[in-house]
Amino acid sequence: MHTINRSEATMAALRRLRFVPRRRLSSAFCVGLLATTASASSGLAQTVYVQPLRSQAAASGTVTLTNHLGCVSGIALDRSVAATSHQPGPFGWVRDDVLWTPSGGNGGTTCWETDMAYQSSASFVAPLEQPNTFRLECNADIHPSAGRPGLVTQSTAIVLRIEFLVTAFCEVHFDHRPNCSTGVSWGGASGAITLTGAGRFYGPIGGGAAATYRIDQSTSFGSGQNAFTFPGAPSLLPGLYRLEVTSSANGNATGNPNGNGSLAHAAGATVALQVTGPGVVPSWADVSGDGVVTPADLIAWLASPSDVTGDGVLDTSPYGGDAATLAAILQGQGNLGDDCDDNGFTDAYDIAVFSATSGALGQSDADTNGVPDACESLACDSIDFNNDGLFPDNQDLQDFLSVFGGGVCGGQTPTDPPCNTDIDFNNDGLFPDNEDIISLFRVFGGGAC
Numbered sequence: 001m002h003t004i005n006r007s008e009a010t011m012a013a014l015r016r017l018r019f020v021p022r023r024r025l026s027s028a029f030c031v032g033l034l035a036t037t038a039s040a041s042s043g044l045a046q047t048v049y050v051q052p053l054r055s056q057a058a059a060s061g062t063v064t065l066t067n068h069l070g071c072v073s074g075i076a077l078d079r080s081v082a083a084t085s086h087q088p089g090p091f092g093w094v095r096d097d098v099l100w101t102p103s104g105g106n107g108g109t110t111c112w113e114t115d116m117a118y119q120s121s122a123s124f125v126a127p128l129e130q131p132n133t134f135r136l137e138c139n140a141d142i143h144p145s146a147g148r149p150g151l152v153t154q155s156t157a158i159v160l161r162i163e164f165l166v167t168a169f170c171e172v173h174f175d176h177r178p179n180c181s182t183g184v185s186w187g188g189a190s191g192a193i194t195l196t197g198a199g200r201f202y203g204p205i206g207g208g209a210a211a212t213y214r215i216d217q218s219t220s221f222g223s224g225q226n227a228f229t230f231p232g233a234p235s236l237l238p239g240l241y242r243l244e245v246t247s248s249a250n251g252n253a254t255g256n257p258n259g260n261g262s263l264a265h266a267a268g269a270t271v272a273l274q275v276t277g278p279g280v281v282p283s284w285a286d287v288s289g290d291g292v293v294t295p296a297d298l299i300a301w302l303a304s305p306s307d308v309t310g311d312g313v314l315d316t317s318p319y320g321g322d323a324a325t326l327a328a329i330l331q332g333q334g335n336l337g338d339d340c341d342d343n344g345f346t347d348a349y350d351i352a353v354f355s356a357t358s359g360a361l362g363q364s365d366a367d368t369n370g371v372p373d374a375c376e377s378l379a380c381d382s383i384d385f386n387n388d389g390l391f392p393d394n395q396d397l398q399d400f401l402s403v404f405g406g407g408v409c410g411g412q413t414p415t416d417p418p419c420n421t422d423i424d425f426n427n428d429g430l431f432p433d434n435e436d437i438i439s440l441f442r443v444f445g446g447g448a449c
Helices: 006-019 027-035 295-303 321-333 347-356 394-404 434-444
Strands: 050-067 072-084 091-100 114-125 133-147 149-166 170-185 190-205 215-221 239-254 260-278
Touching: 050 114, 050 133, 050 239, 050 260, 133 149, 149 170, 149 260, 170 190, 170 215, 170 239, 190 260, 190 321, 239 260, 239 321, 295 321, 295 347, 394 434
Parallel strands: 072 114
Antiparallel strands: 050 072, 050 149, 091 114, 114 133, 133 260, 149 239, 170 260, 190 215, 190 239
């Protein structure tokens, strides 16, 4: 067990937060900038509090059909479909596959007609005139059918996932519903297909080893529909939220040789959300008491841990559920700050943890420049890419991008050898690699490699 010296680490980290310049904009920060853009007149209609992110449906498993004439057909499933977006607007995908149709046909031939269709859809609607209102949904349907049915055996699974981002404390009217169903229409069928399902809604989700969340609801169900909703208009914290639905169908059924038969295994999930007003910053999140949640609150929590998840259990681990929930709020707001190792916690916090735990956890910063030593292990190339002696110079950026795309430097003809062929700017051995472009622009702007 390691001892945590919280007070000294906290003061040092707060000094870094005040004086270390920004070197990097994380993707969450960029989303936050988009989400908080407002017109000159303030108000709910001008500020985007919620951001639909992803709706995905996937199916897997096996189905085997055997008719009374001895035709046996089977299929292994592995299908998925997703809809994604990073700004409000209509978007959606639908996929409908007939996966197999055995040889033969009607009229008593060896194989009677058999087929199986799989359809999934993933979509959301976020009206442009109502940026704080959206509906996300995803569905999957596995449907085998046959003429002269004999025996059907099914072992299939459907997994659905919906994610959205909350970028500011807000009050919402919220409805989220998981459902699943199965049915047998097998010409006088006997036997059963057993269906089980589960739904879970949780968040905010952030970095670290968070085993608990501020919101975590779950349910289990069988055939039919099961729904659970938030009562009234609750507050939502900033951060990433996820609704997951899993459904499995297992069993077999026999049918009448003179009829047709079909099965169905279906599952769906829906999230409908409307922001009704701005929310209040709770005192447990505003650890420093200044009315807003910033990285300084995460540093203050390290000095005096509290039960952020609200589960009645104090998790004092620097990367446990309580700390991760605060970090998730910062990620949702887009003000987490520099996170060079992408662990979901700001660099200043990682350095403070290293000091507080005597090096057992966190990141070292031997030169006290506010950048974890592990993030400075690679040396980038010179920003004078075209070797003309001028830097920083925009022409170096243009020439790098040109050579990166297979071209030459400015002033050269297409048949000339490029002025510089080394496009592995960060020297990690991977090229062409978009990370080299990101590193070049970061170093060009005065940041670390």
